[in-house]
Amino acid sequence: xxxxxxxxxxxxxxLMQVLVFTLIISVMNATMFNVALPVISKQFQLSPSxxxxxxxxxxxxxxxxxxxFGKMTDKYSLKNLLTFGLIFLSLGSLIGFIATExxxxxxxxxxxxxxxxxIPALSMIVPVxxxxxxxxxxxxxxxxxxxxxxxxxxxxxxxxxxxxxxxxVLFAIPLLSLITLPFYRKYLVHxxxxxxxxxxxxxxxxAGTVATLLLALTNGNGWFxxxxxxxxxxxxxxxxxxxxxxxxxxxxxxxxxxxGLAITxxxxxxxxxxxxxxPQLLSNVNELSPAFTxxxxxxxxxxxxxxxxxxxxxxxxxxxxxxxxxxSTLLFIGFxxxxxxxxxxxxxxxxxxxxxILGQSFMQIAMSNTISxxxxxxxxxxxxxxYSMLNFISAAVSTATIGKVLDYGTQSVHLNTSTxxxxxxxxxxxxxxxxxxxAIYYLKFGHSxxxxxxx
Numbered sequence: 001x002x003x004x005x006x007x008x009x010x011x012x013x014x015l016m017q018v019l020v021f022t023l024i025i026s027v028m029n030a031t032m033f034n035v036a037l038p039v040i041s042k043q044f045q046l047s048p049s050x051x052x053x054x055x056x057x058x059x060x061x062x063x064x065x066x067x068x069f070g071k072m073t074d075k076y077s078l079k080n081l082l083t084f085g086l087i088f089l090s091l092g093s094l095i096g097f098i099a100t101e102x103x104x105x106x107x108x109x110x111x112x113x114x115x116x117x118x119i120p121a122l123s124m125i126v127p128v129x130x131x132x133x134x135x136x137x138x139x140x141x142x143x144x145x146x147x148x149x150x151x152x153x154x155x156x157x158x159x160x161x162x163x164x165x166x167x168x169v170l171f172a173i174p175l176l177s178l179i180t181l182p183f184y185r186k187y188l189v190h191x192x193x194x195x196x197x198x199x200x201x202x203x204x205x206x207a208g209t210v211a212t213l214l215l216a217l218t219n220g221n222g223w224f225x226x227x228x229x230x231x232x233x234x235x236x237x238x239x240x241x242x243x244x245x246x247x248x249x250x251x252x253x254x255x256x257x258x259x260g261l262a263i264t265x266x267x268x269x270x271x272x273x274x275x276x277x278x279p280q281l282l283s284n285v286n287e288l289s290p291a292f293t294x295x296x297x298x299x300x301x302x303x304x305x306x307x308x309x310x311x312x313x314x315x316x317x318x319x320x321x322x323x324x325x326x327x328s329t330l331l332f333i334g335f336x337x338x339x340x341x342x343x344x345x346x347x348x349x350x351x352x353x354x355x356x357i358l359g360q361s362f363m364q365i366a367m368s369n370t371i372s373x374x375x376x377x378x379x380x381x382x383x384x385x386x387y388s389m390l391n392f393i394s395a396a397v398s399t400a401t402i403g404k405v406l407d408y409g410t411q412s413v414h415l416n417t418s419t420x421x422x423x424x425x426x427x428x429x430x431x432x433x434x435x436x437x438x439a440i441y442y443l444k445f446g447h448s449x450x451x452x453x454x455x
Contacts, residue, residue: 011130011187012126012127012130012131012139014183014187015126015130015183015184015187015188016126016127016139016142016143017142018180018183018184018187019122019123019126019142019143019146020142020143020145020146020149021146021179021180022119022122022146022177022180023119023123023143023146023147023150024146024149024150024153025150025173025174025176025177026116026119026150026174026177027146027147027149027150027151027154028150028153028154028157028158028173028174029089029112029116029173029174030058030062030116030154031150031151031154031155031158032154032155032157032158032161032170032173033054033055033058033109033158033167033170034055034155034158035154035155035158035159035162036158036162036167036170037051037054037055039162039167040054040105040167044101044102046102050102053106054105054106054109056214056215057106057109057110057113058109058110058112058113059113059214059392059396060113060210060211060214060215061110061113061114061117062113062116062117062392063117063210063211063214063389063392063393063396064117064206064207064210064211064389065113065114065116065117065118066117066120066121066385066388066389066392067206067210067382067385067386067388067389068117068203068207068385069081069085069117069118069120069121069385070120070121070124070125070381070382070383070384070385070386070388070389071198071203071246071247071381071382071385072198072381073121073125073380073381073385074379074380074381074382075198077188078121078122078125078129078188078189079184079185079188079189081118081121082118082122082181082184082188083181083184083185084115084118085114085115085116085117085118085119086115086118086177086178086180086181087115088111088112088114088115089111089112089115089116089174089177090115090174090175090177090178091111091115092107092108092109092110092111092112092113092114092115092171092174093108093112093171093172093173093174093175094171094175095107095108095111095171096108096109096112096168096170096171097168097169097171097172098168099168099171108171112174116174120385120388120392121381121384121385121388123143123146124368124372124384124385124387124388125380125381125384126139127139127140127143127372128372128380128384129189129380133373134316135316136312136316136369136372136373137311137312137313137314137315137316137320137323137365137369138309138312138313138316139312140312140315140365140368140369141308141309141310141311141312141313141315141365142308142309142312143308144304144305144308144309144311144312144361144364144365145305145306145308145309147361147364148301148302148304148305148308148357148361149301149302149305151275151301155279155293155294155297156294156295156298157173158170159294161173197243197244198246199238199239199242199244199245199246200246201238201242201246202235202238202239202242202245202246202247203246205231205232205234205235205238205246206235206246206247208227208228208231209228209231209232209235210389210393212224212225212227212228212231213225213228213232213393214393214396216228217396217397217400220400220404247382247386248379248382251375251379251382251383251386254374254375256374257371257374257375257383259444260367260370260371260374261371261386261387261390263367263437263440263441264367264371264387264390264391264394265390265391265393265394266394266433266437267363267367267434267437268363268364268367268390268391268394268395268398269394269395269397269398269401270331270398270430270433270434270437271331271356271359271360271363271364272360272394272395272398272399273398273402273426273427273430274331274334274335274338274353274356274357274360274430275297275357275360276395276398276399276402277402277406277423277426277427278296278297278338278349278353279293279297281342281349281423282296282297282346282349285342285343285423286346286349288346292346296346296349296350296353297350297353299350299351299353299354300350300353300354300356300357300358301357303354303357303358304354304357304358304361307358307361308361308365311323311326311327311361311362311365311366312365312369314326314362315365315366315369320366320367320369320370321366321441321442323362323365323366323369324363324366324367324370324438324441325438325442326362327359327360327361327362327363327366328359328363328434328435328437328438329359330355330356330358330359330362331355331356331359331360331363331430331431331434332359332431332434332435333352333355333359334352334353334354334355334356334357334359335356335427335428335430335431335434336427336428336431337352337355338352338353338356338427339424339425339427339428339431340424342423342424342427343424364391368384368387371383371384371387372384402426405422405426406422406426
């Protein structure tokens with residue numbers, strides 16, 4: 001028995017090492033094209049709204065695929081699903097690499113997203129299946145390393161490749177993920193979930209809900225919002241009356257899980273404000289080029305990568321609530337400090353950005369670890385798939401909201417007495433919100449989490 005546990009432990013550690021590389025490639029692929037949009041727009045003579053579909057199409061398919069793959073892991077082998085996903089990611093990359101028309105780029109990004117969306121499911125399920133609860137935090141901390149490095153390298157690599165070579169070369173980078181496929185095929189256990197029918201109609205309703213709501217957010221379109229609400233109602237009706245629903249409604253009767261999702265949605269939206277608003281701040285206020293913006297943001301990402309496993313260790317040794325409070329403290333310090341140094345040297349921004357990015361990473365580790373412990377084994381796939389999808393939607397809500405505030409300008413926002421800059425005001429509001437959410441977590445969720453960890 002001891003030798004079996006030892007083998008499983010070493011297998012889990014090997015998988016996490018491979019997963020870090022996969023996550024780096026995945027995150028880079030999701031963010032690199034932000035830098036390349038101006039070049040692509042100029043080449044194909046696109047309007048800003050047309051060019052934005054390179055990002056929007058990827059975002060919609062990625063969000064839908066995340067929860068779909070999560071559901072499919074309850075029935076199909078994770079090994080086979082991952083193989084399918086990486087092959088699709090590579091196929092989309094090849095199409096993009098030879099693209100000579102704008103529509104080919106869109107098709108390539110859609111196929112890429114359909115394949116790459118298996119990776120969030122992998123990053124959530126491997127720690128749950130291959131690590132015991134008391135060691136799961138370290139595994140999730142390892143995942144945070146890949147996310148941080150991908151975030152750091154994406155803009156820098158994209159800026160260099162786009163300037164020195166061509167934007168088509170960006171499509172070749174995800175092909176590196178194929179290097180990991182033999183390792184996954186070797187180390188992932190070939191196990192399937194229970195034999196059951198797939199509720200495709202329920203899946204279509206959920207996919208339609210996610211797609212229309214994301215379109216409503218990105219385009220500010222009320223008709224998309226209405227369609228999303230209608231599809232959501234159909235989805236709820238479907239899961240309550242289908243024999244084998246796409247999502248068993250019993251999962252939402254799990255109060256710890258549902259409350260954890262609600263808290264995660266808000267704190268993710270708050271934390272995502274920092275990496276979204278900072279590049280715009282550095283460009284519009286400090287007048288830095290994309291290359292220098294990447295350099296300013298690099299220290300925070302690298303330090304987060306170094307300390308990612310430390311966050312997981314804190315969760316394992318002192319509990320998830322302690323890590324939540326640590327993350328909230330870091331986020332609050334980061335927001336207040338950044339609010340105070342807007343307009344000053346970018347060196348100050350680079351220093352205080354460390355608190356915000358590290359706090360965001362620690363919060364993701366704490367909440368994913370917390371939620372994973374509220375789920376029975378048979379609900380792990382769809383439960384963590386929903387968690388990943390909700391994180392994605394939360395980030396979209398955050399960017400859409402902050403983007404609208406930036407559009408309106410500083411005329412109606414005068415919360416910060418030291419400056420009227422909109423960026424400073426946004427950071428101040430985020431600081432207030434993180435304090436409120438931490439208080440809600442402590443009053444409504446903190447004690448129940450502690451009791452759950454001791455059981």
